Amino acid sequence: MLGKFFQKPTPDADTRVPPGQYLAKGFPVLTYGETPQISTDKWKFRVWGLATEKTLSWSDFMNLPQYDFTADFHCVTRWSKLDVKWTGVKVTDFIELIQLDPKATHLMQHCYGGYTTNISLEDFLREENFFAHTLFGEPLPAEHGGPMRLVVPHLYAWKSAKWINGLEFLDHDELGFWERNGYHRRGEPWAEERYAGL
Ligand SMILES: Nc1nc2c(c(=O)[nH]1)N[C@H]1C(S)=C(S)[C@@H](COP(=O)(O)O)O[C@H]1N2
Ligand SMILES: [Mo]
Helix, strand or coil: CHHHHECCCCCCHHHHCCCCCEEECCCCCCCCCCCCCCCCCCCEEEEEECECCEEEEHHHHHCCCCEEEEEEEECCCCEEEEEEEEEEEEHHHHHHHCCECCCCCEEEEEECCCCEEEEEHHHHCCCCCEEEEEECCEECCHHHCCCCEEECCCCCHHHCCCCEEEEEEECCCCCCHHHHCCECCCCCHHHCCCECCC
16 A cells, blocks of 8 residues: 555665655645636736835746756655656746845745745745746646746745745744644754744
């Protein structure tokens, strides 16, 4: 039975799979609540808080440089998937479109459907983070966050907001949906930052 859901570790798995994680077969879907359906022509992305307020369209993102990414994905419920292939826009390119207030230190990710998750500006602005619209060469399926999601490979995947539609820049850390429900405010998988206060 277990074999149906987990695959044997690859030779380098012990160096790539964080403690307490198992390799998943396939790419599981993990969503709290309904899956929003948004067409790219209606899709909007809003920036507010400690940044000049701005609304971006789908084509604003498509006009930024497009890159392929390969990233490992770690869900706090203990499954990991290595070498996920995505296409999208680097956070470091996106941020060039935004006028940040120098007081901004943290942000809240907002999504269609109401999910939220917090992240520090330092964790957000890493070179390897990206907004993804393509998964394994196909348009990102709605259940995996299409038309657009964030991917933050160095943190547990609950920090990678699906159906992302906004960023609220803050001068302090606030808690998002899972963080208010007992999960760690940062969620670094190699340190097993799973739960708050543990
Ligand atoms: N909007 C939104 N984003 C979300 C979630 C969610 O429920 N809603 N789940 C998070 C969790 S817990 C994980 S593990 C990943 C799962 O992504 P996947 O369904 O593409 O595997 O998305 C994260 N982003
Ligand atoms: Mo997760």
